[in-house]
Amino acid sequence: MQETQVKPTMEEQADRRLFFQRQGIKESLSAQESWGRRGLHLPGRTSRRCSRMMGWRPWDARWHKHTDPLPHNASKGKPWHVLWSSSSFSAVLDFLKELKAVTYSLLKRLKERSLDSLLEAVESRGGMPGGCVLVARTELRLGGQAAPPHLLLGKLFRWPDLQHPAELKPLCECQSFGVADGPTVCCNPYHFSRLCGPESPPPPYSRLSPNDEQKPLDLSDSTLSYTETEATNSPNITPGDFSDASTSPDAVKRSHWCNVAYWEHRTRVGRLYTVYEQSVSIFYDLPQGNGFCLGQLNLENRSETVRRTRSKIGYGILLSKEPDGVWAYNRSEHPIFVNSPTLDIPNCRTLIVRKVMPGYSIKVFDYEKSCLLQHTADLDYTDGPYDPNSVRISFAKGWGPCYSRQFITSCPCWLEILLSNNR
Template identity: 40%
Template sequence: MFMFRRRRTALAKRLWKARVRRDNNEARCPEKTVAGAPSSAAAATTTPSPVESDERQFRNALFKRLDDRQLETLLRAVDTGGADAAECVAVRPFLFVDPAVICCRLWRWPDLKTAEQLKNTPACQTAKQPDMVCCNPYHWSRRCEIERPPPPYSRFVKEKLKPEDRAPSECSWDSNDDELRGSFSTDGDEKPNEQEWCKVAYWELSQRVGRLFPVDTKSVNVFWNVPLGTGLSLAALTQHHFSPAQSPPESVLRNRTKIGQGLVLSREEDGVWAYNLSDWPMFVNSPTLDDPESNSYLVFRVPSGHCLNIFTGNPHGDRIRYSNGVRIGPVDPNAVRISFAKGWGPKYSRQEITSCPTWIEVLLDPCR
């Protein structure tokens, strides 16, 4: 019994030490006493702040409710930064706070305020149990707050794009041709599957890599090469590249290392959500996030650990513009482009999406 108690205590101590530190003006651990400072000041530095006292109270209450297996699961998720966070850590709500908020504040986002800022990831099974709360901080994603109006760096004028600089779903087509041509996901020769709700293509700069990946499950992980990961491995696509073998540019090789756990695309009741699981931000352009009155595309930055509703199923028309009698704009209004770690736009050296080292394009079925 004593041995099990010691093991449990060790797990709890490791979890407490692994918590995210606050800024210096609100540190969770007592600061070191400055040499020559009065003893009363030294005593004050060792007095827990109200925030720390509340968190200690929560910690004690939480750890008492978790069995050894749950403590190990929680520690494994925290230690691996979410790389090994498959299992839920479910508890019933207690005390005066939301356990999920405090856990995410302790181990991920010290500045988190309310539960409204959080959203369960598709991997969380506890979300289906209304009387339980998941305390695994990596089963939560932080909602990305869209700036309205967005900052200038996120806008880029469509008329400035040359045809060779456009992604395939942005190509122009003849006004007399009603068929969509150059769509990345169909290439004009693939039959739709009623069970598929989207297809994903991986791009490196202006070259598509590997085959198209059809998605017929509610959610799909898109990652580089995660051990035991299920979904679309971009590393695997590069091994079956259909173009002649050649060494990728250095910028591509560097950016591949930043994809990591990548993202999750999830089809939900209110649209399609993208959850950023990597350690780097991702940049999104979607027809449903564009301003219908603007002559510019918008690119939104989604930080690590955040999520964004990238497609509501109600795009703002087909975003068509006319130039010399030729319609210019996305061929498919249901196409979404996501770049890993690198943004693009007028304030970047990368003016177009095809200048981004690694990115994906998602073609969604016509909104239902």
């Protein structure tokens, strides 16, 4: 095995700094300036793919050499060596050595096609998620604990603080979806999302402020006609490379399960997007795939705030209809904010808006809870029009009791998910 010295570029140094920040290591370490991206190169096509997958991680010999603060002639019996060996940073180095060995043992099991799919998913950061990478459900050991393959690669390439496989949820398009204990498991880290944990409720807050001039959006007419502003500024749809799943011949034969409306402040932009498939991607710019492309919706006289927010949508969200409800997976690099009747506290005026970080997913609508609420909800606690089957999702900007924007109509870019009664 030979070590190849490679001088890192500015972009590679930026990637490196991001990794150090995620690991909680100070940026001032000299390792960031000295450690090459490609790491150790091994002979053979498969080994080269493994090296390319792992090369940008800090585990090659140069990283260890440049991060050791002890003099080269330091005696192992001296107090400073004892202190260094017992330090937390030394434990990080030991963990990285073990992580490298365990990961190589996993990647070497994969065929070239699986490695190519995995490499494509990692390099595109999920823009091209690739196919399933199935491996035997064998228990690897990392740090003295069991580390299933999907947990190991999820921790390595996406969430360094990931601790337990129960925190992960397979996407509906993955072969591991709905299979709890099969003989194989998909280890493609971009075929999984991380579950949102419970949040403490916000302080008491009234949905409506009598002194506020801005009225809440009337949902009763949102599915029937365009607003006056939209009728005046009809968007020009530019033909793109993305197919429209909602108008395919096969889709027309099936009943739809939701309609999606895109809003900029109080103006609805574009037509209602009807969803027939089990899942739909809603995005601004996606390297590969189909769905509702918000980047193709043009509107005259957009404000600078809206333009900046639209640029943050990126890969957007994946909305999926599943047996227990409707889930939203945040594929973008910025948080999304969600409000839903089934996320609210029953019989309470407090507005609950959940913040969903990149890479996380949340059940935005619970079927069982919705049925229960329709029989037990007290309408005296609702102000104005109330739609029990409507979900609102804002990109990058939050609203409600914790934000300066009190209403969803103050958010620059947001979605209205209008669910049908068909499950």
